[in-house]
Amino acid sequence: MMRKPDPSMKSRDNSNGATNNHKKGLWSPEEDEKLVNYMLTNGQGCWSEVARNAGLQRCGKSCRLRWINYLRPDLKRGAFSPQEEELIVHLHSILGNRWSQISARLPGRTDNEIKNFLNSTIKKRMKHLSSTASFNASDLAASEHNKDVMVGTGFMSMLVEREISPMYKDLSSNSFFQSMVPNHTENPLLMLEHGRNEFGAAAGYFDPTGSGFSDDNEIFASVDNGRKRELYDPLLENFGDDLKSTKNTIHRNINVRNNNNNNMSENMNNADVGSFWIGEELKVGEWDLENLMNDVSPFPFPDFQSSI
DNA sequence: AAGGAAGCCAACCGCACTTGT
DNA sequence: TACAAGTGCGGTTGGCTTCCT
Structure with missing residues (x-):
């Protein structure tokens, strides 16, 4: 069920590069039993100590992974509901x-x-x-491994046409966005290409294997040499009603921050699409995830929340 | 029935961050 | 401040299983 241990390669215990004769590969039932017994008796401590004290020829890292991903008693096995x-x-x-x-x-x-x-x-x-589009298999294969170099391929074109263009249309028509990105273009493909230069590395990085921009589904605009960055999430526009509240939360956060920050730009009032954070004291380039998730947490998942 | 392709998933790898000295 | 060790995370690998032809 996994790669064969390579006998020619000594395992590295951790990032310090130390080498040890630690066993690699599949865990045997005996090893599992040792680890479980140790963990249930002693609880979690230093993982390298766990490995040693439990009598395992494994590195601490491997023990941790095995425990967290497989042996923890609170794990739910089986298919996702x-x-x-x-x-x-x-x-x-x-x-x-x-x-x-x-x-x-x-x-x-x-x-x-x-x-x-x-x-x-x-x-x-x-x-x-x-199977529903007119591009060939090589486009698809290449796209899986070339996240941001696929601009212009059939696959990208299709995605841009279906998903990006509608979002981009909203974005590019926004006056605040226009003021932030004076050289913006009407062509989302060109915009994506230009993104690297005009927004910095974070923007214009399109991930065809995901559902939006970059790995965080965010697009950033940089000003003042990166001291301020505004954030827009076109994807929120596409969420259903249950997530509209999420967007509202962000707007509320903006208002709260606005009240607390005299440097807030009046441009915020013009931001009728998307959500922006403005202000030098803000943590740049990240969602306020906890607040964001507060509004997501009521999302219904009745049958597994308490069925560990 | 055979064998190749695709899917699944446990575990490894390397990096970043945190903590202690 | 610098360094080392420990930890956590996300990306990736590759062997096994299942599906398809």
């Missing part, structure tokens, strides 16, 4: 590839599990798209 699947997709659209944050909101599920699930789901989605 439809509600879980819906929530995962939902959270991923907001949080991007922050697997640990997504898993934190799915009791009994691990980040690895969710990551694997979504990766396979995305592949299925792409396969489905490929």
Whole structure:
């Protein structure tokens, strides 16, 4: 079920590069038993100590991974329920590839599990798209491994046409956006290309395997040599009514911050699409995730919330 | 029935961050 | 301040299973 241990390669215990004769590869039932017994008796401590004291020829890192992803008693095994699947997709659209944050909101599920699930789901989605569009298999194969170099290919063109253009139309017609990005173009493809130069590295990075811009589904604009950055999430515009409140939360946050920050720009009043944070004291380039998630948490997932 | 392709998923890898000295 | 060790995270790998032809 996994790669063969490479006997020629000594394992590295951690990032310090130290080498040890630690076993690699699949865990045996005996090893599992040792780890479980140790953890249930002693609880979690220093992982390298766990490995040693439990009598395992494993590095601490490997023990930690095994415990967290497989042996923890509160883990829920088996297939995801439809509600879980819906929530995962939902959270991923907001949080991007922050697997640990997504898993934190799915009791009994691990980040690895969710990551694997979504990766396979995305592949299925792409396969489905490929069967309904007129681009060839090589476009698809290449797109899976070339996130931001696919501009201009059939696959990208299709995605831009179907998903990006409507969002971009809203974005580019916004007066605040126009003021921030004076050289913006009406062509979203060109905009994506220009993004690297005009917004900095974070913007214009399009991920065809995800559902939007960059791994965080965010687009940034930089001004004042990066001291301020405004954030717009076109995806929120596409969410259903249950997430409109999320957008409202962001606007509320902006208002709160506005009250607390005299440097707030009046441009905010013109921001009739999307959501922006303005102000030098803000943590740049990140959603206020906790506040964001406060509004997402009531999302219905009745059958697994308390069924560990 | 055979074998190749695709999907699944456990575990590894490397990097970044935190903490202690 | 610098360094080392520990930890957590996301990306990736690759063996096993299932599906398809």
